[in-house]
Amino acid sequence: MTIDLEPAGRVVADLLPGVTRLDTPTPCEHFTVGDLLGHIDGLTIAFALAAAKELPPAAAQAPPPGGASLPDGWQERIPRQLEALAQAWRDPQAWEGSTKVGGVELTGEQAGMVALAEVVVHGWDLARATGQPYTPEPGLLETVHEHALAIAAAGPVEGLFGPAVAVPEDAPLLDRVIGLTGRDPNWQPN
Secondary structure, three states: OOOOOHHHHHHHHHHHHHOOOOOOEOOOOOOEHHHHHHHHHHHHHHHHHHHOOOOOOOOOOOOOOOOOOOOOOHHHHHHHHHHHHHHHHHOHHHHOOEEEEOOEEEEHHHHHHHHHHHHHHHHHHHHHHHOOOOOOOHHHHHHHHHHHHHHHHOOOOOOOOOOOOOOOOOOOHHHHHHHHOOOOOOOOOO
C-alpha cells in the first residue's frame, strides 16, 4: 500500500501566502496560527523520518508557543518539507514494517495514514483560521475518513485530536472528517 501525500501537501502549501498574522486563533485549542505552522513544520520532519525508519535527533523537543519555533523563511521551508514528506512516503518500504514517531511505535501503514490525516486536518485548521477556502483532494479525504472511522470502530474514542463532535450523517464529507477529529466544522475565528 502507498498513498501519494503530495496533493494534500500542495493544498496546505497553497494556503501559506494567505497567512498574514501568526497570533490568530485556530480550531486547535490553545494553538495560534503560528503554533499550528510550527506544528506542521515539525510534523513534516517527524513523519519523513518515520517513513525512512529513522529516529529524530535526541535534542528534538516540543516547539515553544506562539509560533516562536518558526524559522525564518517558513513560507518557503514548509512547502519544501511537505514535498519531502510526500516523497518519503512514495517509497513502498515506508508503508512496511514498523517505525516510531513522536515516541510512539506504529506500523508503517499506520504512520503513513496518520501523516496524511495530520496534513489534511491541519490544512483545514489553517484554512479556517485564515479565512481561506479549503478543498482537499476527494480521494485523499475519503481515505482520511475511512481511517478515522476505523479508529472510532476500534472502541470508544475521543476523536483523533480531541473529543469527537457530532456531525449529521448527510453532512459534507469534509465536515464529517473534521467532526471525527474533534473539531466543530462550523468553527470561525473570533
